[in-house]
Amino acid sequence: MRLARSHLLLSVTDEALLAGVRDVARALRAALVDRGLVEEVQVFETGDLGIVGHGVVLVVHPDSVTYGDVTVGDVEDIVDQHLVKGRPVARLRIAPRSPASAALAERPRIVLRNCGVIDPESLDEAIATGAYAGIAKVIEEGIAPKGVISEIQRSGLRGRGGAGFPTGLKWSFTAPGDEKYLICNADEGEPGTFKDRLILEGDPHRLIEGMLIAAYAIGASKGYVYVRGEYALSIARMERAIEVARTAGLLGDHILDSDISFDIEIKKGAGAYVCGEETSLIESIEGKRGYPRLKPPYPGAVGLWGRPTVVNNVETLANVPPIVLHGADWFRSFGTRSCPGTKVYTILGHVAHPGLIEVEMGTPLRRIIEDFGGGMRDGRRFKAALIGGAAGAFVAEDGLDLAMDFDSLLEYAAVLGSGAVLVVDEEASIVELLHGILRFFRHESCGQCAPCRAGTARLVDLSSRVLDGGGTEADLDRMIDVAETMQAASLCPLGQSVILPLRSALRSFRPEFEARCGAVLSS
Numbered sequence: 474m475r476l477a478r479s480h481l482l483l484s485v486t487d488e489a490l491l492a493g494v495r496d497v498a499r500a501l502r503a504a505l506v507d508r509g510l511v512e513e514v515q516v517f518e519t520g521d522l523g524i525v526g527h528g529v530v531l532v533v534h535p536d537s538v539t540y541g542d543v544t545v546g547d548v549e550d551i552v553d554q555h556l557v558k559g560r561p562v563a564r565l566r567i568a569p570r571s572p573a574s575a576a577l578a579e580r581p582r583i584v585l586r587n588c589g590v591i592d593p594e595s596l597d598e599a600i601a602t603g604a605y606a607g608i609a610k611v612i613e614e615g616i617a618p619k620g621v622i623s624e625i626q627r628s629g630l631r632g633r634g635g636a637g638f639p640t641g642l643k644w645s646f647t648a649p650g651d652e653k654y655l656i657c658n659a660d661e662g663e664p665g666t667f668k669d670r671l672i673l674e675g676d677p678h679r680l681i682e683g684m685l686i687a688a689y690a691i692g693a694s695k696g697y698v699y700v701r702g703e704y705a706l707s708i709a710r711m712e713r714a715i716e717v718a719r720t721a722g723l724l725g726d727h728i729l730d731s732d733i734s735f736d737i738e739i740k741k742g743a744g745a746y747v748c749g750e751e752t753s754l755i756e757s758i759e760g761k762r763g764y765p766r767l768k769p770p771y772p773g774a775v776g777l778w779g780r781p782t783v784v785n786n787v788e789t790l791a792n793v794p795p796i797v798l799h800g801a802d803w804f805r806s807f808g809t810r811s812c813p814g815t816k817v818y819t820i821l822g823h824v825a826h827p828g829l830i831e832v833e834m835g836t837p838l839r840r841i842i843e844d845f846g847g848g849m850r851d852g853r854r855f856k857a858a859l860i861g862g863a864a865g866a867f868v869a870e871d872g873l874d875l876a877m878d879f880d881s882l883l884e885y886a887a888v889l890g891s892g893a894v895l896v897v898d899e900e901a902s903i904v905e906l907l908h909g910i911l912r913f914f915r916h917e918s919c920g921q922c923a924p925c926r927a928g929t930a931r932l933v934d935l936s937s938r939v940l941d942g943g944g945t946e947a948d949l950d951r952m953i954d955v956a957e958t959m960q961a962a963s964l965c966p967l968g969q970s971v972i973l974p975l976r977s978a979l980r981s982f983r984p985e986f987e988a989r990c991g992a993v994l995s996s
């Protein structure tokens with residue numbers, strides 16, 4: 474067999490599917506057959522390449538030329554001009570992602586290592602790039618569950634679902650019991666966040682292996698992936714990967730001929746933000762309305778069906794196999810002392826190159842925007858970044874050099890949260906942005922507890938008044954009062970976290986709010 478001269482990587486995402494990626498793939502293959510190039514040029518359908526807003530994205534290797542918004546009508550030019558004559562099609566090229574693209578190439582990729590590289594539907598390709606080597610090591614070396622937990626503890630891995638709770642510690646807290654459960658939280662409801670989707674779609678076997686190792690460590694034989702219902706492609710890829718893993722003896726009874734038994738079921742979320750909160754999620758899997766439970770007891774003691782349960786985020790679990798395989802010290806060589814490893818971010822808003830990146834924990838916000846987001850769009854001036862989604866905080870210019878990790882951000886009263894970084898320029902209105910966030914909270918409040926139910930409604934009333942120019946400075950102080958009461962009295966972190974965007978917006982941009990309050994009086 475001749476070696477392929479070129480590889481064409483087609484990013485198959487929901488965006489690309491809507492833009493006709495399947496038709497483009499068919500047209501490409503037909504054109505290659507037509508020109509007798511099938512042996513030399515191979516077309517691979519892969520996961521998300523981290524580039525958003527460009528419809529069908531195609532990368533030609535080994536030239537590393539990236540084309541965006543490709544249609545069936547462009548296929549002939551790509552094949553005849555680029556592949557046959559070696560001249561890239563200038564009109565379809567996407568500009569280099571950033572002025573410091575060397576920084577992009579050099580960044581460590583732990584979680585996304587295979588995303589956009591392997592065919593996510595191929596177990597062979599996953600195994601060829603290291604899938605299931607971690608669990609194989611555990612079995613071959615006879616590492617006890619306690620040994621796995623202590624390695625994860627030593628690695629310093631902290632939960633990537635938002636709160637940054639130490640993963641090994643959480644596992645160690647799991648109460649004894651005959652029946653335990655592991656839940657992978659793939660609800661991903663935080664506005665502006667789609668990092669977990671990339672893992673589900675781009676490297677599903679890594680997640681299955683992460684769950685398998687976690688389940689072995691805590692003694693669970695049943696796992697659930699609670700996945701956002703709108704993620705049709707993620708669900709399809711996970712279902713297929715689970716099926717293939719089962720057939721290969723990597724799920725089910727006596728995995729790899731060991732005593733380990735574990736299987737995974739997928740549960741689709743119905744679109745409630747609060748169902749991403751671990752106890753609401755558990756209620757939802759049990760078939761009930763997604764109301765949060767009072768804690769304690771924590772899920773580690775009383776979880777799904779009343780049994781000890783561990784809930785971990787997708788990105789957290791995706792970090793587990795490489796830690797087990799390469800060791801805690803290797804993992805600690807990335808990131809910061811208290812937050813080792815990397816973090817996957819979605820960079821959105823007024824940057825030149827919105828998309829997804831994985832960088833070391835502790836990378837300053839300025840670098841994330843400039844080196845990886847390509848800087849501000851159209852040379853505009855940075856105004857603020859909302860970090861961590863709706864339940865996150867606004868960071869102004871004075872926070873650009875903050876190290877992005879769970880602990881450093883706390884010094885600025887911000888949170889890393891889900892890893893969403895929404896960047897806005899000088900033209901953006903923080904008053905309007907905050908109003909949108911408060912409306913989101915009112916809409917998503919489950920209504921079970923009064924502080925959140927009434928508080929979110931009151932905040933939208935006050936914010937509407939400010940927005941319409943009829944507010945007063947006392948209204949701004951009242952908003953803080955309401956959110957502080959919600960922080961103290963709400964039953965779950967949804968109501969408790971409204972204070973974060975509110976306080977941070979008023980701390981850095983109060984004059985803008987005050988100017989809006991005076992708008993009616995002065996007009």
Ligand SMILES: Cc1cc2nc3c(=O)[nH]c(=O)nc-3n(C[C@H](O)[C@H](O)[C@H](O)COP(=O)(O)O)c2cc1C
Pocket residue numbers: 631632633634635636637638640643658659660661662663746747748749750751752784785786787789790965966967
């Ligand atoms: C309103 C709300 C929504 C949440 N949504 C998610 C989510 O979509 N995905 C997630 O992993 N964690 C979410 N969380 C956090 C979970 O409750 C939980 O802390 C997390 O899944 C634990 O995983 P980790 O330890 O790996 O971070 C949410 C929390 C709240 C309060």
